[in-house]
Amino acid sequence: MAFLRSSSNASSGMGVADDCKHIFSELQRKKMHRYVVFKIDEKRKEVIVEKTGAATESYDEFVASLPENDCRYAVYDFDFVTEENCQKSKIFFVAWSPAVSRIRAKMLYAASKDRFRRELDGIHYEIQATDPTEMDIDVLRERAN
Amino acid sequence: MYGGDEVSAIVIDLGSHTCKAGYAGEDAPKAVFPSVVGSIDQAGAVEDIKPERDSEPMPDSKNGVRSFDSEKTKSKRKLYVGSQALGYRRDHMEVISPIRDGVVVDWDVVDKIWDHAFRERLLIDPKEHPMLLAEPSSNVPQQRERAAELMFESYKVPALFLAKNAVLTSFASGRATSLVVDSGGGSTTVAAVHDGFVLQKAVSSSPIGGEFLSECMMKSLESKGIVLKPRYSFKRKEIRPGEFQSIDLDFPNTTESYRLYCQKLIASDIKECVCRAPDTAYDESAYANIPMTSYELPDGQTIEIGADRFKIPDILFNPSLVQTIPGMESFNDPAAFRGLPQMVIESINKCDVDIRRELFSSILLAGGTASMQQLKERLEKDLMEEAPQAARVKVLASGNATERRFSVWIGGSILASLGSFQQMWFSKAEYDEHGVSYIQRKCP
Numbered sequence: 347m348a349f350l351r352s353s354s355n356a357s358s359g360m361g362v363a364d365d366c367k368h369i370f371s372e373l374q375r376k377k378m379h380r381y382v383v384f385k386i387d388e389k390r391k392e393v394i395v396e397k398t399g400a401a402t403e404s405y406d407e408f409v410a411s412l413p414e415n416d417c418r419y420a421v422y423d424f425d426f427v428t429e430e431n432c433q434k435s436k437i438f439f440v441a442w443s444p445a446v447s448r449i450r451a452k453m454l455y456a457a458s459k460d461r462f463r464r465e466l467d468g469i470h471y472e473i474q475a476t477d478p479t480e481m482d483i484d485v486l487r488e489r490a491n
Numbered sequence: 492m493y494g495g496d497e498v499s500a501i502v503i504d505l506g507s508h509t510c511k512a513g514y515a516g517e518d519a520p521k522a523v524f525p526s527v528v529g530s531i532d533q534a535g536a537v538e539d540i541k542p543e544r545d546s547e548p549m550p551d552s553k554n555g556v557r558s559f560d561s562e563k564t565k566s567k568r569k570l571y572v573g574s575q576a577l578g579y580r581r582d583h584m585e586v587i588s589p590i591r592d593g594v595v596v597d598w599d600v601v602d603k604i605w606d607h608a609f610r611e612r613l614l615i616d617p618k619e620h621p622m623l624l625a626e627p628s629s630n631v632p633q634q635r636e637r638a639a640e641l642m643f644e645s646y647k648v649p650a651l652f653l654a655k656n657a658v659l660t661s662f663a664s665g666r667a668t669s670l671v672v673d674s675g676g677g678s679t680t681v682a683a684v685h686d687g688f689v690l691q692k693a694v695s696s697s698p699i700g701g702e703f704l705s706e707c708m709m710k711s712l713e714s715k716g717i718v719l720k721p722r723y724s725f726k727r728k729e730i731r732p733g734e735f736q737s738i739d740l741d742f743p744n745t746t747e748s749y750r751l752y753c754q755k756l757i758a759s760d761i762k763e764c765v766c767r768a769p770d771t772a773y774d775e776s777a778y779a780n781i782p783m784t785s786y787e788l789p790d791g792q793t794i795e796i797g798a799d800r801f802k803i804p805d806i807l808f809n810p811s812l813v814q815t816i817p818g819m820e821s822f823n824d825p826a827a828f829r830g831l832p833q834m835v836i837e838s839i840n841k842c843d844v845d846i847r848r849e850l851f852s853s854i855l856l857a858g859g860t861a862s863m864q865q866l867k868e869r870l871e872k873d874l875m876e877e878a879p880q881a882a883r884v885k886v887l888a889s890g891n892a893t894e895r896r897f898s899v900w901i902g903g904s905i906l907a908s909l910g911s912f913q914q915m916w917f918s919k920a921e922y923d924e925h926g927v928s929y930i931q932r933k934c935p
Contacts, residue, residue: 354687355935356654356662356902359911391911417665443665445887449518449894452665453905457912459667460686474666474853476887 358457361392504625508676515907522612529571582744621650650916657682659902674860714817721753767864773805856888
């Protein structure tokens with residue numbers, strides 16, 4: 347039952363640094379950031395903020411900020427105009443796990459995702475991507491509409 | 492909370508065909524041996540077994556191995572574990588499997604297998620190492636508690652964790668949500684994983700796995716007059732330099748199950764050497780003139796294999812082909828009526844509409860049988876034809892055969908070695924305090 351579960355079957359037990367939630371709420375409420383990239387710090391056993399992108403940055407700059415051969419989590423604030431000419435904004439959570447990254451990193455990020463994702467309240471859509479085509483801007487647009 | 496970070500954990504994936512065991516943190520299991528064991532009744536009363544065997548309804552058609560679950564034979568039988576012990580033919584030795592339809596039916600044998608893994612293969616003292624066990628995706632609570640009890644009570648392990656096969660495979664590929672197609676030795680299981688949870692209603696399995704294909708291969712060869720002679724049943728002598736003659740030996744006390752076990756090892760090797768999934772559904776007439784591939788049997792005779800190279804793997808996609816193989820006509824297990832693509836689609840359709848798209852684009856192949864050449868391409872092609880138009884079908888498999896075969900074990904190995912995971916164990920202290928049922932809370 348979804349409402350009874352506390353963590354996934356093989357959760358990694360990774361914690362979440364305090365500023366993750368804080369910076370996420372800056373993106374969500376104040377629109378201070380276009381995107382936030384998070385990484386897992388294995389020594390500190392928690393998820394930390396790696397990078398934030400200014401509100402003016404483009405989607406391409408966001409994609410470029412994800413490493414080619416390592417995993418990350420990210421949130422992206424997607425602004426778009428609907429067919430009814432209505433300005434809208436949706437927050438996407440991206441689990442970035444490229445096929446070429448080390449299997450240890452994939453395991454670490456996949457097993458920690460559920461817990462971390464729950465900390466961020468107000469995500470609209472979630473995408474898991476193993477190569478850039480899976481998180482193309484068209485994919486976002488399609489999901490948001 | 493269990494804090495034993497310094498001692499490395501042991502990871503065990505006991506499959507229906509092979510047991511994989513090794514140290515957490517390594518990239519492949521140190522010990523890989525059959526999950527079947529040899530058993531000799533110690534009372535010496537061979538007569539006792541005979542009538543019992545006759546009254547048994549049928550040999551287990553799925554793995555060709557007879558399983559004793561009669562309580563009475565338990566105490567007085569001697570068990571032989573490991574490929575070496577099994578490789579040596581012994582009079583009256585039956586080959587038995589502790590697992591039937593993915594469920595453990597004989598815990599004595601499982602106990603013996605674990606013991607063999609710890610003491611003879613890994614050379615460790617289980618009292619000192621936390622244990623991570625991989626379990627079938629639809630394992631029932633009673634089975635999990637039994638495993639936990641055995642681990643804590645008779646092996647006195649300091650901590651334990653049970654992780655689901657499909658979840659480990661999914662995580663090891665970097666996905667918390669995916670559809671895992673695990674085609675192993677004894678069966679093929681399709682399971683949907685969402686956010687690290689197996690969606691139980693979307694788990695389906697079929698008895699068609701590697702063992703079953705090997706049996707079909709063997710039956711098909713037999714119908715062409717080719718008999719697979721196990722290594723123990725003949726002696727090879729060099730009569731002239733470079734020229735050998737094999738002499739048949741007769742061991743009347745060899746059991747039927749042991750002979751079958753040995754023959755299937757050969758059939759399985761033939762299958763791994765020559766078979767590949769056909770690009771489109773198998774068609775008898777189109778493959779009639781396919782070039783033959785030769786294979787040398789252990790006794791020196793060379794056989795030629797033609798259409799069977801493609802026909803046998805196609806059974807995975809179209810199980811009704813089985814009925815065209817002489818000697819297998821009687822096979823009609825309702826659980827095996829659907830081919831792989833149908834199983835995948837049915838499983839996805841049982842999930843919530845919102846996640847179907849994502850599942851279609853993250854289909855993961857795992858298990859020994861999934862390493863078959865062209866299997867990934869064929870499954871992807873069949874699914875593209877049958878899946879809903881809007882779905883982007885993507886079948887993923889590790890390019891590395893070892894990773895594909897051992898994906899469950901590797902997932903467990905990494906998980907158990909993560910520093911942050913050490914607080915997740917179900918510890919001996921918690922077991923003593925809360926009892927065995929607490930495992931359901933600790934390892935959901």
